[in-house]
Amino acid sequence: MELSEQEVLRYARHIVLPQIGGVGQRTLKGASALVVGAGGLGSPAIYYLAAAGIGALHIVDNDVVDRTNLHRQILYRMAELGEPKAQTARRRVEAINPHVSVQATRCRVDDTNVEGLVRGCSVVLDGSDTAGTKFLLNRACVAASVPLIYAGVIRFEGQVTTIAPGVGPCLQCLFADPEAFDRDPLETCSQAGVLGAVAGQIGSLQAIEALKILLGVGDPLIGRMLVVDALDNRFRTVPFIQRPECPVCGSESGE
């Protein structure tokens, strides 16, 4: 994975970082990320992964751009109302960074396609807004041994954690009962309000986690849930452990 002269210029401020260098930048170029959901979380995550020079980016979203999205989904423009988000996001990425190979798929992620979407990725970012998709991605990523950057956002609050299969606990170690999850603090954005900039902040944190995981630097949020309360500017990390009886990743889960 060599960097062209244009790429060296583009990524100069990355390359000067001791934690990245030319070696790390080439690692990013050789990496691929799947972003599920190109909405409030996916917008900044996609922007930053694209700008950071990830080699391949796969954007999956089933929706079209709606006027009520525009206060937080900063990928989209007025002129794109009604257009599919995945393809629109792809055009935006191509305009930002032609060195990224970007694929867009308009579909709902479900049992039938999740394995194929996750397989072979270097990292997956969860920008979805339904509990079902979140637990489905968790299961598929653990099964395929692909790191997953989970996030959720509601009102003025956000959560981020990194699921590193084989290294730390999974989402279901933390939320033992997926059925109860929808009644948890993280309702879906369509029902409750959300400050757009909070989605931007949390999506950016997801991009940072993904890049750290790919580069193997820093201390990712493995076994720790970062909980952000933007109203009073409180950042807490809540540790959680792997449950041996976890049906997804536990050693007593039967396999």
Place this chain on the structure above:
Amino acid sequence: MNKEVQIHQHLHLVGHKCPMNFVYTKLKLEEMRDGEVLEVVVSTGEPARNVPRSVIAEGHKVLEEGTLGEHYRIRIRKVGE
């Protein structure tokens, strides 16, 4: 007394502004082996001050530096890997 050091690689970076002069220096150093010497020629002024400082911050050793005609020459020993 300065016995001539063996130069393994050379970069002429006169005219390159910060941070690109350091970026090219760093990329070249990454390709080199531990103990090898890179000679870099940069413009005087800001690049002459910044490149040695950045190279040292990355753990390499500046063997010698100084003006060379109207430019500035830095000789760096790679440390690591």
